[in-house]
Amino acid sequence: MPNHQVYLRMKKNMELTRYQVLRLKDIAVISTNDAKKSQLEDIPIYRLGKKDKNIVVIDSFLVIDYLNRDFPDLEFQLVGPNQTIVRIQKQRKSPSVFIALGVWVLIFVGTAMTIMNFHYDVSMQEVHQKIHYLLTGEQEEYPLWLQIPYSFGLGIGMLLFFNHWFNKRFNEEPSPLEVEIYNYQQDLDNYVIHYENACNDVDPPHTPS
Structure with a gap:
């Protein structure tokens, strides 16, 4: 049988x-x-x-x-x-409110500095001035009609890119950050499996005594 x-x-x-x-x-x-x-x-x-x-x-x-x-x-x-x-x-234990607030301020300031340094490196203000001149034929040091929508678009674009508004998702697709975290977790799991098997590949399962 x-x-x-x-x-x-x-x-x-x-x-x-x-x-x-x-x-x-x-x-x-x-x-x-x-x-x-x-x-x-x-x-x-x-x-x-x-x-x-x-x-x-x-x-x-x-x-x-x-x-x-x-x-x-x-x-x-x-x-x-x-x-x-x-x-x-x-x-x-739940993290302290003061620690969470401190981390949030640190990330906020760091992100703001990164964005400002990037715009300074690529001369974004001059780009806006040139676009304003091409469209209107006038020189303007602060073309706000371009800069203000651009600032809002930058924030909205980041929200759409990360696909999150606090705990709310805009769609079912994973965000690039979630994909990177998943890939990191896969690499970490592969490392753990390799390391554990290399050390304990002859150990049988242990039954409770």
């Missing part, structure tokens, strides 16, 4: 706020017609502890090897990611 098929799809990332025992259903999605599905989902795979600090990488092949020993009558097939990265996030 052929073995029953069990399909495992490892969850790529998990975030927890405390140390606990990870069961198979916590780190993977299981698909099977076998009656042992509930038993498989509740099997303990790893006990998180202080020794793990804040990041643990659970390799799918070690999990399957562990499951094969307890369920020799089942055939496990892996679908999707090869590892699950578990992050333990300690609860943090």
